[in-house]
Amino acid sequence: MSSRASVSNLICSSRRPAMVAAAGGELQRKLQGLLGWLLPVLSNIQMMFGHDPGLNTERKVETAVTDFVLDGSKTTSIAHKVWRSVVRPGDTVIDATCGNGHDTLELARLVIQDENAGFVIGLDLQQSAIDNTTSLLDRELEPKKRGKVNLLQLCHSQLDKIVDEASVRLVCFNLGYQPGGDKSFITRAESTVSAVRAAAKVIQPQGLISIMSYVGHPGGQEEFEAVREFVASLPSSDWVCSHLEWTNRPLCPHLIFVLRK
Numbered sequence: 001m002s003s004r005a006s007v008s009n010l011i012c013s014s015r016r017p018a019m020v021a022a023a024g025g026e027l028q029r030k031l032q033g034l035l036g037w038l039l040p041v042l043s044n045i046q047m048m049f050g051h052d053p054g055l056n057t058e059r060k061v062e063t064a065v066t067d068f069v070l071d072g073s074k075t076t077s078i079a080h081k082v083w084r085s086v087v088r089p090g091d092t093v094i095d096a097t098c099g100n101g102h103d104t105l106e107l108a109r110l111v112i113q114d115e116n117a118g119f120v121i122g123l124d125l126q127q128s129a130i131d132n133t134t135s136l137l138d139r140e141l142e143p144k145k146r147g148k149v150n151l152l153q154l155c156h157s158q159l160d161k162i163v164d165e166a167s168v169r170l171v172c173f174n175l176g177y178q179p180g181g182d183k184s185f186i187t188r189a190e191s192t193v194s195a196v197r198a199a200a201k202v203i204q205p206q207g208l209i210s211i212m213s214y215v216g217h218p219g220g221q222e223e224f225e226a227v228r229e230f231v232a233s234l235p236s237s238d239w240v241c242s243h244l245e246w247t248n249r250p251l252c253p254h255l256i257f258v259l260r261k
C-alpha cells in the first residue's frame with residue numbers, strides 16, 4: 001500500500017465514522033481541503049520513518065499524526081510521540097534548550113536503559129534552567145541513569161564542538177523563554193539558525209532534528225521564519241523536512257522536523 005493510500009485509509013476509517021457519515025456538503029468540502037493540505041505532510045512524515053519496520057514506526061507516526069489532526073493534542077506530546085519513533089535505547093541525543101528539563105527527562109527515559117548505554121546532553125545558557133533541570137533529573141532518575149545525562153551551560157550554536165560529526169540520533173529545540181523564568185531571555189533567530197546548522201553536522205543518518213517554535217512573543221515569528229528558511233534550503237537528496245501547524249490557532253507553536261536520510 002502506498003503511503004498516500006494508507007494515509008487516506010487512516011483518515012477515512014477514523015475513530016469517528018458516525019461524525020463523518022453525518023457530515024453535510026460543507027464539512028465534506030472542509031475535510032477535502034484539509035486532506036489536500038495534509039497528504040503531502042503526512043507522506044513526508046511517513047517517508048521519514050519508513051526506515052525501520054522492526055520498530056513499527058509507521059504505526060507510531062500515524063498515531064502521532066492522527067492525534068494531531070483529530071484531537072488537537074499538545075504540541076509537546078506530538079513531538080514526543082515522533083521522537084519515540086526515531087530514538088532507540090543506547091542512542092546519544094541532545095536537548096539544545098533544556099529549560100525546566102521536561103524534554104531532557106523524556107529523552108533520558110527513551111535512550112538510557114542501563115549505565116552502559118545511552119547518553120543525553122542538555123544545553124541551556126541560563127543557570128536557572130540548568131538548576132531546574134538538575135533538580136528534575138535528580139528527583140526522577142535513578143542515580144545510574146542520572147549519571148548518563150550531562151548538563152552544560154553553553155550556547156547551542158556550539159553543539160558541534162562537543163560531539164563528533166554524525167554521532168547523534170536526535171537534537172531537539174524548544175524555542176522561546178523558560179516557562180516560569182525570565183521572559184526577556186529568549187532564543188534568538190541568529191543563534192538559533194547557527195545551532196540548527198550545527199545540529200545538521202552532528203546528526204547521524206536516520207537521525208532527527210526536532211524544533212518547536214513559538215510565535216506569540218516578540219521576535220518569535222522572525223525566529224520561526226529564519227529557521228524555516230534555513231531548513232527549506234537543505235537539499236532534499238539528503239534531508240526530509242516537514243512542518244506542522246494548527247492553521248486556525250495562529251499562536252500555537254510550529255513543529256519542524258528535519259530527518260537526515
Ligand SMILES: C[S@@+](CC[C@H](N)C(=O)[O-])C[C@H]1O[C@@H](n2cnc3c(N)ncnc32)[C@H](O)[C@@H]1O
Pocket residue numbers: 096097098099100101102103104123124125126129154155156157174175176177178179185186187188191
Ligand atoms: C522554551 S524553553 C525550553 C523548555 C524546555 N525544553 C522544557 O522542557 O522545559 C527555552 C530555553 O532556551 C534557553 N536558551 C535561550 N537561548 C539559548 C541559547 N543560545 N543556547 C541554549 N539555550 C538557550 C532559555 O534559557 C530557555 O530555558
